[in-house]
Structure formats: structure tokens, C-alpha cells
Amino acid sequence: MTALLIALAAAGGAAARFLVDSLVSGRLGRWPWGTLCVNLSGSLALGLLVGLTLEGVVSPTDRLVVGTGFLGAYTTFSTWMYDCVRLTEQGAWGRAWFNALGSLMLGVLAAALGLWTAGQW
Incomplete structure (x- = not known):
């Protein structure tokens, strides 16, 4: 049953990624802003989800379904690497390095912010 819930959540995460990426990229243009937005919001959400699980607010099973299913399909490591x-x-080596390192640093900060926020509740 858990595997089915993860699969259903993943379908929602993939659809949400497509929508967010399309909306952001359509407005902001050439830079991979859509991928960055998806990955940062997913990192923030995963940090929050893990923190709420540690606080006992979210069950480990719900964390598994939402974290692995929805957020696993929502965030996109492969697209981030493809963008780089x-x-x-x-020939945009500077932008490629900025995308790689900036996304990594901002993603860690977003996850930490989510974890910290959960601890404040």
C-alpha cells in the first residue's frame, strides 16, 4: 500500500514540477530559473517535512510518501545537471558554475531553513 501511495504522490510531484517550471521559465527566460525555483522550494519543503517528522507532527510513513514520492518527483537533479x-x-562557463554551485549552496540553505522553521513550531 505504501508503494502505491508513493507512486500516486510522485505523479502529483511530477505534474507540479512541470507547472512550476513552465510558469517560471515562461516569465523569466533563458537562465534555468524554473529548475532553480523547483529545487529550492523542494529543498525547503523537504527540510520542513523532516523537521516536522522529528517534532512528531508528521508520521514517518507520511514523510516517506510526501518526501520520497511527491518531493522526489518534484525536485530534479538530472535537469539541474543538464542545465549546467x-x-x-x-560557452557560458561562468553561468554554468554559478548555476551548479549557487544551486547547491542555496539548496542546502533552503533545507536548513525548512528544518529550522519546523523546530520553531
């Missing part, structure tokens, strides 16, 4: 490769192929 695409930028280097375009």
Missing part, C-alpha cells in the same frame, strides 16, 4: 551542461555547451 547546456550552459557550458553554449
Whole structure:
């Protein structure tokens, strides 16, 4: 049953990723803003989810379904890496490095902020 719930949550996460990425990229253009927005919001949400689980607010099973299913499908490591490769192929080495390192640092900060926020409740 848990596997089915994870699969259903993943379907929702993939659809949400498509919608958010499309909305953001359509408005902001060439830079991979959509991927960045998805990954940062997913990192924040996962930090919050883990924190709420540690606080006993969210059950471990719910954390598994939402974290692995929805957020696992919502966030996108492969697209982030593809965006970095695409930028280097375009000769935009500085932007590629900024995308790689900036996304990594901001993602860790977003997850930490989510975890900290959960601890404040």
C-alpha cells in the first residue's frame, strides 16, 4: 500500500514540477530559473517535512510518501545537471558554475531553513 501511495504522490510531484517550471521559465527566460525555483522550494519543503517528522507532527510513513514520492518527483537533479551542461555547451562557463554551485549552496540553505522553521513550531 505504501508503494502505491508513493507512486500516486510522485505523479502529483511530477505534474507540479512541470507547472512550476513552465510558469517560471515562461516569465523569466533563458537562465534555468524554473529548475532553480523547483529545487529550492523542494529543498525547503523537504527540510520542513523532516523537521516536522522529528517534532512528531508528521508520521514517518507520511514523510516517506510526501518526501520520497511527491518531493522526489518534484525536485530534479538530472535537469539541474543538464542545465549546467547546456550552459557550458553554449560557452557560458561562468553561468554554468554559478548555476551548479549557487544551486547547491542555496539548496542546502533552503533545507536548513525548512528544518529550522519546523523546530520553531
